[in-house]
Amino acid sequence: MSFGIVDMDLALGVLAGDRLSLARTLSQVENGTDEGKSAMDTLFAHTGKAHLVGITGASGTGKSSLVNQLARHVRRPAKELPPRRVAVVAVDPTSPFTGGAILGDRIRMRDLAGDPGVFIRSMATRGSLGGIASATAAVVQVLDAAGFEMILIETVGAGQSEVDIARLAHTTIVVEAPGLGDDIQAIKAGILEIADVLVVNKADLPGVENTERALRGSLDLAHPIPHRFMHHGKLETIAGVNNDPDTSESTWVPPILRTVAIEGQGIPELVDVITAHRAHLERTGGWEQRERWRLQTELDILLQNRLMDGFRSRLSPGAIEQALAAVQSRKISPFQAVEKLMSCIG
């Protein structure tokens, strides 16, 4: 494997803490260029140190403000702790970090924007199947190699792709808020199953008790811990890795915290819980287990893309288009079209 001088420079720049190199590398990696891949090959050996924290929840929960305040508090801890370098990766199209909203959060971010220990990256939210999760994984690895000690990954938390992105994290925080239409309906069982920490934000609003009670009830129903390493059909089949629940991990009971993010209330307590969860994972072997799960997911996506590219290059031009035309005219079924295409390449 050979490296171009430019790529080595990019990767070395990232390792040396150069922000311009970092931004350029992230763009290359996000776009899946050869330069980006080469840089990743160099940087990958330096990954595995950052604490990856996923923050997910519906729009209207004030999740972006919470991320903002978390980043601020990690940079300027109230106690005698050293400040940690923190990165924010926003995958939510409605997040003010990605420019999807027209609210005042940007202004509130200004005091963080000038801080060299903070880096904010918005992901493009359009892309092919699995493309966003894959690009997010790569971006997170570059930031990890660049020495950011905590990486906050913000997702909207409603669809399967967001659950896939949440699976990148060591610690997953699910954010709710009172008064979002119907409290019961807003609580998504699938999301609760992956939650390590639950936050009721906007806890100064009426209805906070109802929201918390509903969360607690849903949490009991969701049995979060045994499902954390739930069988993920495809992945398990690929690698034959046993993802059965680690019983030692079942001692972590997801706590429910109240916050008022825009006023900073409850944020120090939330940071403490996040830190405690990391310690718990390290103590119980859960850290390595989640690392393996994460890398397995990434390997799976990369393999899929690679196989598809290889397949395309071996087909004669127009072969897929002909198969598609036969399907559209109902001459053959989609399954039959796949068989036909497979037989074309022998």
Next chain:
Amino acid sequence: MSFGIVDMDLALGVLAGDRLSLARTLSQVENGTDEGKSAMDTLFAHTGKAHLVGITGASGTGKSSLVNQLARHVRRPAKELPPRRVAVVAVDPTSPFTGGAILGDRIRMRDLAGDPGVFIRSMATRGSLGGIASATAAVVQVLDAAGFEMILIETVGAGQSEVDIARLAHTTIVVEAPGLGDDIQAIKAGILEIADVLVVNKADLPGVENTERALRGSLDLAHPIPHRFMHHGKLETIAGVNNDPDTSESTWVPPILRTVAIEGQGIPELVDVITAHRAHLERTGGWEQRERWRLQTELDILLQNRLMDGFRSRLSPGAIEQALAAVQSRKISPFQAVEKLMSCIG
């Protein structure tokens, strides 16, 4: 290609309108069994007639009640139109159709449940990458072959996977409601780009004017029509099909309707708009264009799964696990692991 007697019976049962055969076929197809594939090969020639209508929106918008009322109105039209057979496919984990919520909607569904012209199917919402979209596409095709004239596909409408599912539809309805936290934040640009019809449900609540104004503003920003056939990187590369916007389609301006679903207000008007959109698509060639887009997506997913299965079967046992271990110990990068695995199979 040979068919088992059982499969033929299943497919023939579906075509003859037998509900038990339909339910069994749907289960086989959803689980991707060989029986299901054989049934699909028989049934596929009978697809392409149903009007596929996607209904998407955040939880709390009353989307499920809207789907319920739409189904009821299509069955019992107010005018002198004949009733149409209607199916509901619920992909939303918070939908009362899928059992995710504990509300009274089930009770309201009872009068539909006894009607042989109505069929309701809930999708399992857990699955591998692309798995839900693929299974939904297959389920919709079976219902199409079974003679349901309108198929309502309900999704939660926030993540990329929901956008992928929405792309299955000929007509996509995006539902909003007043008072869902912050109106502006609740409106998702990515979703608006695929909207053919916008509905402000719960229009009897205060704030309806604000919600409608915000929707209209976002709609202008989103330029929905030129983006409907936006380049979908991967798919376009596969088939080399030109998905450029059909200029003849750009005459459809997504209307904004107000409804109060639980009281049936605005529902006849919504059905009229849905019908008008179908007529528009048929007149402008948009119907065939969307059909092709839909089948192209399906072919892509089937190919990916097939390639992955073939690859796995050619690797020696434990090969992926070894590669994963090397990645986890940071000896090689994920990209390098993929190269290594590819070279194993020659």
